[in-house]
Amino acid sequence: xxxxxxxxxxxxxxxxxxxxxxxxxxxxxxxxxxxxxxxxxxxxxxxxxxxxxxxxxxxxxxxxxxxxxxxxxxxxxxxxxxxxxxxxxxxxxxxx
Amino acid sequence: xxxxxxxxxxxxxxxxxxxxxxxxxxxxxxxxxxxxxxxxxxxxxxxxxxxxxxxxxxxxxxxxxxxxxxxxxxxxxxxxxxxxxxxxxxxxxxxxxxxxxxxxxxxxxxxxxxxxxxxxxxxxxxxxxxxxxxxxxxxxxxxxxxxxxxxxxxxxxxxxxxxxxxxxxxxxxxxxxxxxxxxxxxxxxxxxxxxxxxxxxxxxxxxxxxxxxxxxxxxxxxxxxxxxxxxxxxxxxxxxxxxxxxxxxxxxxxxxxxxxxxxxxxxxxxxxxxxxxxxxxxxxxxxxxxxxxxxxxxxxxxxxxxxxxxxxxxxxxxxxxxxxxxxxxxxxxxxxxxxxxxxxxxxxxxxxxxxxxxxxxxxxxxxxxxxxxxxxxxxxxxxxxxxxxxxxxxxxxxxxxxxxxxxxxxxxxxxxxxxxxxxxxxxxxxxxxxxxxxxxxxxxxxxxxxxxxxxxxxxxxxxxxxxxxxxxxxxxxxxxxxxxxxxxxxxxxxxxxxxxxxxxxxxxxxxxxxxxxxxxxxxxxxxxxxxxxxxxxxxxxxxxxxxxxxxxxxxxxxxxxxxxxxxxxxxxxxxxxxxxxxxxxxxxxxxxxxxxxxxxxxxx
Numbered sequence: 001x002x003x004x005x006x007x008x009x010x011x012x013x014x015x016x017x018x019x020x021x022x023x024x025x026x027x028x029x030x031x032x033x034x035x036x037x038x039x040x041x042x043x044x045x046x047x048x049x050x051x052x053x054x055x056x057x058x059x060x061x062x063x064x065x066x067x068x069x070x071x072x073x074x075x076x077x078x079x080x081x082x083x084x085x086x087x088x089x090x091x092x093x094x095x096x
Numbered sequence: 097x098x099x100x101x102x103x104x105x106x107x108x109x110x111x112x113x114x115x116x117x118x119x120x121x122x123x124x125x126x127x128x129x130x131x132x133x134x135x136x137x138x139x140x141x142x143x144x145x146x147x148x149x150x151x152x153x154x155x156x157x158x159x160x161x162x163x164x165x166x167x168x169x170x171x172x173x174x175x176x177x178x179x180x181x182x183x184x185x186x187x188x189x190x191x192x193x194x195x196x197x198x199x200x201x202x203x204x205x206x207x208x209x210x211x212x213x214x215x216x217x218x219x220x221x222x223x224x225x226x227x228x229x230x231x232x233x234x235x236x237x238x239x240x241x242x243x244x245x246x247x248x249x250x251x252x253x254x255x256x257x258x259x260x261x262x263x264x265x266x267x268x269x270x271x272x273x274x275x276x277x278x279x280x281x282x283x284x285x286x287x288x289x290x291x292x293x294x295x296x297x298x299x300x301x302x303x304x305x306x307x308x309x310x311x312x313x314x315x316x317x318x319x320x321x322x323x324x325x326x327x328x329x330x331x332x333x334x335x336x337x338x339x340x341x342x343x344x345x346x347x348x349x350x351x352x353x354x355x356x357x358x359x360x361x362x363x364x365x366x367x368x369x370x371x372x373x374x375x376x377x378x379x380x381x382x383x384x385x386x387x388x389x390x391x392x393x394x395x396x397x398x399x400x401x402x403x404x405x406x407x408x409x410x411x412x413x414x415x416x417x418x419x420x421x422x423x424x425x426x427x428x429x430x431x432x433x434x435x436x437x438x439x440x441x442x443x444x445x446x447x448x449x450x451x452x453x454x455x456x457x458x459x460x461x462x463x464x465x466x467x468x469x470x471x472x473x474x475x476x477x478x479x480x481x482x483x484x485x486x487x488x489x490x491x492x493x494x495x496x497x498x499x500x501x502x503x504x505x506x507x508x509x510x511x512x513x514x515x516x517x518x519x520x521x522x523x524x525x526x527x528x529x530x531x532x533x534x535x536x537x538x539x540x541x542x543x544x545x546x547x548x549x550x551x552x553x554x555x556x557x558x559x560x561x562x563x564x565x566x567x568x569x570x571x572x573x574x575x576x577x578x579x580x581x582x583x584x585x586x587x588x589x590x591x592x593x594x595x596x597x598x599x600x601x602x603x604x605x606x607x608x609x610x611x612x613x614x615x616x617x618x619x620x621x622x623x624x625x626x627x628x629x630x631x632x633x634x635x636x637x638x639x640x641x642x643x644x645x646x647x648x649x650x651x652x653x654x655x656x657x658x659x660x661x662x663x664x665x666x667x668x669x670x671x672x673x674x675x676x677x678x679x680x681x682x683x684x685x686x687x688x689x690x691x692x693x694x695x696x697x698x699x700x
Contacts, residue, residue, distance in 0.1 A: 004272050007281045010389060014285075015292045022271065030268045049496040056204055062211030068283060079287050086271045088280050094291040 016093040018076060023047065023087040030086075043077075046089055050082045198665040286385045293387060296336040299684055300384070300670055333635070333651045333671065339364070339382045340679040341389055347378060349674025350403045352663045357410030359666060360384040361391070361426070364680055367399025367418060375399060379415055381427050382680070392427050406455045408469040416450030416473055420491060422483065424471075437490055444492050448476035448526065456532045458554070472532075472544060479523025480552075496552050498544055500525045529573045531584070541584060543571030549586055551598070566594050566603050573617050579624035587614035593629055593638075609636055609647055616662040621699035628671055635673050637685060651683060 012033060013095060019034035019042075024037040029048045032039040054066040069080040144154050165434035195304050209249055210416065259405035290297065295617035347366035355361035367377040377400035378664040380390035393494070399418040406412040411428040422445070423438040450473050457469045471483040471628070474524040500523055526545040533539040533569070538554040550560040582598035591611050594603035620626035625640040629647070635646035653659045653675060661674040670684045 001275060004278060006282065007278075007285065011285050011288060014288050017288060022268070024267045024271070030265070030271075055208070056353055058208030058211075059206050062208040068287070070287070077291065079284060080387070081284050083276055083280060085267075085274070086277070088277070088284060090288060091218070092288055092291060094294075 011090065012094075016095070019092040020091075020095055021087075021089040023089065024047065025085055033093075042089060042091075046078070046080060050080055050087060054082065099589055152461075159257070161183050172659055184553070188301065198321055199408075208231075208257060211442065219233045222522050239467045244596075273565040285389075289386055289388060293337060296682075298337055299421050300665075300668055300682065301333075302668060309645075330633065331637075331649050331685065333637070333649055335651075335686045336670065336682045336684050337387050338681040339387050339390075340677075343390070343393060344378060344380060344678035347399075347678045348647065348658075348676040349660050350377075350400055350676060351663055352674055352680060353404050353671060354414075354666065355405045355410060356407040360438055361670070362663075362680070363403055363405060363413055365400030365403045365415060366678055368401060368557065369418075376453060377417060379403060379413070379425070381413075392430070393445065394425055394427075395420070401451055402453045404453045404455050404471075406471075407457065408455075408468060414453050414455065414471050416453045416475075418449040420446035420448050420475060420477070421451060422446070422453065422471070424485075424490070435619075436440075437485060441507045442489055442491050444481070444494070444544065445490075446473065446475035446477055446479065446481070450475045450531055451526075451528050454530070454532060458537045472530070472540075474527040474530045476526035476545075477656050478526055480527060480542060482554075493514060493556065495554060496542070498525050498542065499552070500546065516651065528570055531575050534576050534578050535581070541574045541576070543574040543586060543588075547571055547588060549596075562601075564596055564601060564603075569613075572613070575617060575619055577619050577624065578621060579619070585617055585619065586628060587629060589613035591631075593617060595640075605640075605644055607638065607644070609650075612632070615660055618662050618664050621664055621666050622669070628662050629674060630662040632660075633663070635659055635671065637671070 008020065011017060019032065019036065019038070021029050021039055021042055022031040023029050023043045023046070027043060029039045029043045034042070050066070050069060051072075053069055057064050057066045067080055070081065071078040071080075076091055076093040078089045079092065140362040144151055166492050175235050189393070192479045196335055222228075344364075344366050347368050349364055350367050350369070351365045353363050356365070359635060361384045362384075363379060364382060365377065368375045375400055376400075377396040379392075379394040379396060379638040380399055381392035381394075383391045394415075397415055397419070398421070402416040403416050404414050406414065411426050414422060415425065416422050421438060423436060424431055425436055453471060453473050455471055469507040471490075472480065473483065473492075474480045478498040479494050480496040482495050482496070483490050483492045485491075503560050528545060529543040531541050533541075540552055540554070542550045542552060544550070547565070547569055549564040549567075549571055551564070552560050558605050564586075567586065567588040567590055569588050571586050571588045574586040575584060577585070583604075584596050584598070585593060586596065587593045589610055591613060593614055595605040595609040596603045602643065607629075612633055614629055614631045617627060617629045620628065623639075627638050627640075629636045629638065633653055635649075635651040635653070639648040642648055651673075655681075656677075659673050660676055663672040663684075664670075665672060668684075669686075670682055672680050674680045674684050
């Protein structure tokens with residue numbers, strides 16, 4: 001447990017990391033380092049995106065499954081690690 | 097009752113019976129029932145054409161019948177009877193049913209939906225999951241209502257929200273403890289670091305560095321690029337990154353080794369050697385994918401002096417320590433103490449620092465096929481031992497004892513104080529380094545404290561095959577050339593590096609560049625004439641092809657830091673240097689033409 005907390009702290013302190021959000025299956029953010037409004041916004045929007053991405057991957061081959069999703073935009077990069085029970089979302093600005 | 101159908105004639109072909117008087121009186125039972133085609137009162141009328149053959153008798157009979165009907169009134173043969181069918185009275189009855197609720201339900205089925213329902217028949221799991229959470233939230237609500245009287249007035253929504261948050265907390269705990277989440281975090285951390293270190297890692301792997309198209313163009317860079325392009329590129333090393341973390345800061349790097357199977361995994365041993373008290377040492381396994389935190393951290397009882405990965409079992413790491421003990425760790429598992437074998441129970445163990453360890457494969461002489469791997473060590477008590485695992489511990493047999501040599505050089509008129517002092521001190525001299533021949537694994541070289549290099553064989557444990565004398569200070573490192581046979585290098589605290597050929601007693605070449613003890617020396621795995629050397633103040637890369645007097649590349653150490661150890665990275669042109677501050681810095685040598693120097697200056 002302490003190791004997990006340490007790893008999260010390390011990730012948070014890396015260069016350019018703007019925020020970490022952990023969302024459960026129902027779409028409710030259960031741990032976040034951003035403010036409430038952004039968290040809710042990210043959680044809601046990304047939930048839909050991941051569902052769509054996962055559906056796409058599995059439609060092509062039902063035995064396949066989505067393991068990681070990265071969305072690179074002009075200002076930052078959103079990295080999402082989806083799982084059956086949760087999503088882990090990290091927003092990073094790599095050019096910092 | 098006799099039944100007479102006088103009019104039914106036309107269709108029947110049956111022969112008419114002669115009706116006798118007796119037969120008429122006989123009671124014949126006839127049962128009338130409906131069949132599929134004949135109903136109870138079925139009197140099909142027949143029409144006969146007037147022109148038919150049997151028309152006349154029919155017409156006669158018709159006339160007879162008409163007369164019989166006319167005379168009916170008085171005739172007893174014919175009785176008038178009427179029949180009435182009873183029609184039941186109609187009754188209205190009303191029935192009303194529940195309105196049938198029609199609901200429109202639609203679903204989009206995807207192919208994975210179909211696959212999932214076929215493969216996993218227990219979809220009841222999902223349903224139960226959904227049932228549980230409202231039940232849990234209901235329980236939570238009840239509990240809250242019982243305990244908080246003040247908030248009894250709170251609306252149901254609030255309580256529900258609280259219930260949800262309790263749910264969420266337990267969810268969080270469950271999630272954080274699961275292994276999948278830890279793996280997730282690992283991947284995420286590596287991706288983030290991949291983003292941050294992308295140019296350096298790409299340079300390490302000799303891939304073209306991607307320039308970020310959106311990054312703001314610094315105004316001064318354009319001119320500098322032009323300048324660089326014009327000046328001739330002199331070979332130099334560029335610092336890519338450094339493996340360092342808080343755990344290792346302050347300790348000095350004593351040894352480094354690459355994993356034999358996974359070329360991205362590096363084991364680094366740390367220890368503090370300055371002070372005489374034995375402080376605990378540290379081994380960190382670093383992965384190239386995460387230069388900021390080691391993958392595995394192993395704490396050892398005393399300072400680590402040497403380590404080596406096994407090739408037969410790539411996850412076994414042998415660690416030699418300053419107190420003479422040797423331990424074998426398995427780095428696969430995350431538990432620190434799992435699969436840990438130590439030599440502390442062995443009666444023959446070294447009592448002095450183990451200066452070098454090596455796993456070497458040796459052919460079994462009988463079969464000549466199997467390559468058995470054994471662990472060899474050389475220690476400051478002058479013994480070279482071969483270790484094997486027995487009874488949950490390590491046990492060793494001595495391969496060679498390094499006896500002090502008689503000082504025969506000073507015979508001619510010099511004082512021979514050597515002989516007298518020998519009898520007082522122990523007869524063994526500390527061995528500092530050894531190296532096995534790359535092709536013939538039974539022959540090895542040992543460098544000693546006295547400055548001698550002995551060539552020995554595994555089969556002869558009494559005598560040295562040859563002795564090479566040149567150094568007069570402890571030989572710090574000796575290494576065979578991997579590419580050119582029978583050539584080896586040695587470096588020593590007498591500020592020199594010597595290049596030897598196997599059969600010559602005198603070195604072929606000697607190199608000196610600074611007046612400092614040369615700590616470590618390694619051949620380049622790719623180029624036969626290139627080797628690297630580290631003395632305390634700088635990293636030197638020598639290329640015998642271009643110059644035998646001066647190193648080709650010199651990289652000074654950072655201020656206040658002494659460089660200790662050196663390792664070449666296989667398959668890339670990078671060099672790793674460990675220093676006394678606990679940092680392992682990766683330098684890339686850039687005389688390779690594919691690398692664009694200008695790209696790298698943008699990032700540093």
